[in-house]
Amino acid sequence: MANGSLITSELRKLIGVTLDTIVFKVEEGAIQRYAQAIGDPNPLYNDPDFARKTKYGRLIAPPGFTGWPARAGRPTEKVFAFLVKAGAPPRILDGGIEFEFVEPIGAGDVLTATTKIAKVTERETRLGKAMFTTAEVTFVNQKGNVALRSWATIIQF
Amino acid sequence: MATQICYEDVEVGSEVTPLAKIATTRMLVQWAGASGDFNPLHYDGEFAKAMGVGAPIVHGALKRAWLGHLMTDWIGEEGRLRKLSCQYRGMDYPRRMMTMEEPCDGETWWCKGKVTRKYEEGGEHLVECEIWVENGKGERTTPGSALVALPSRKKK
Numbered sequence: 001m002a003n004g005s006l007i008t009s010e011l012r013k014l015i016g017v018t019l020d021t022i023v024f025k026v027e028e029g030a031i032q033r034y035a036q037a038i039g040d041p042n043p044l045y046n047d048p049d050f051a052r053k054t055k056y057g058r059l060i061a062p063p064g065f066t067g068w069p070a071r072a073g074r075p076t077e078k079v080f081a082f083l084v085k086a087g088a089p090p091r092i093l094d095g096g097i098e099f100e101f102v103e104p105i106g107a108g109d110v111l112t113a114t115t116k117i118a119k120v121t122e123r124e125t126r127l128g129k130a131m132f133t134t135a136e137v138t139f140v141n142q143k144g145n146v147a148l149r150s151w152a153t154i155i156q157f
Numbered sequence: 158m159a160t161q162i163c164y165e166d167v168e169v170g171s172e173v174t175p176l177a178k179i180a181t182t183r184m185l186v187q188w189a190g191a192s193g194d195f196n197p198l199h200y201d202g203e204f205a206k207a208m209g210v211g212a213p214i215v216h217g218a219l220k221r222a223w224l225g226h227l228m229t230d231w232i233g234e235e236g237r238l239r240k241l242s243c244q245y246r247g248m249d250y251p252r253r254m255m256t257m258e259e260p261c262d263g264e265t266w267w268c269k270g271k272v273t274r275k276y277e278e279g280g281e282h283l284v285e286c287e288i289w290v291e292n293g294k295g296e297r298t299t300p301g302s303a304l305v306a307l308p309s310r311k312k313k
Binding site: 036037040042064068069093096099100127153 | 178184187188190191192193194208209216217218219221222223225226228229230237238239240241242243244245301
């Protein structure tokens with residue numbers, strides 16, 4: 001195995017397959033706590049009365065926040081379980097993320113997040129041989145519009 | 158809020174107004190609760206050692222959120238953040254707390270950016286930036302990029 005590939009044939013079969021779909025609501029308090037944890041005092045994220053008078057009409061989420069728990073691009077436990085079951089190494093690190101913001105996300109929105117595996121590669125790292133998986137998540141709001149797309153890199157070693 | 162920045166105000170090489178941040182052990186706990194990321198890598202010393210990172214590290218997603226803050230502050234109310242990406246390249250270690258509220262002295266992180274391209278497309282005035290989080294030693298632990306749409310003075 002030392003020189004073998006980390007990417008098993010079972011893992012290859014997962015590429016392009018939708019692994020999980022979750023539906024959740026974006027709560028006002030969750031937005032405020034998230035903005036506080038970033039240290040961002042923007043009233044659009046913190047002050048519902050202020051936000052209601054803006055073009056957004058409601059408290060909006062800082063970029064990348066999609067409700068608690070913050071799934072934005074972070075694959076769910078179910079997705080990890082699929083990967084590990086298909087033979088992926090069990091130790092996990094976040095490699096990075098890319099977001100495309102399409103529509104604002106705000107308090108009261110109901111989002112449907114669909115995750116699929118877009119790409120799997122491997123290379124030698126300072127932690128040894130590691131597998132890099134790109135999980136693509138599409139967030140559709142209650143109006144049926146795509147609000148956000150994200151591509152997260154999961155490093156497994 | 159500062160004056161609204163416009164497309165005409167920036168050129169390739171222009172600096173995104175830097176934003177200073179600190180991370181403390183307390184803030185990582187706050188972030189864990191607010192984000193729902195309860196990975197012990199960010200608060201359990203023994204677990205972090207076993208994972209090979211030495212001590213609890215700052216959440217990559219928190220540094221990513223800092224970069225979002227950097228960009229939304231810079232583009233102002235009329236700017237729109239279209240894309241943001243970053244890679245979690247280097248580990249960052251939070252400051253410890255001195256009192257319940259006050260952190261010990263230590264590292265300050267800077268979120269920074271630079272305009273790499275500006276162009277008009279589909280009636281929008283778009284600006285691409287190279288962005289990053291820099292640690293106290295000046296190392297870029299979290300490099301990334303952003304695409305924003307800015308208002309134009311010519312329009313309207």
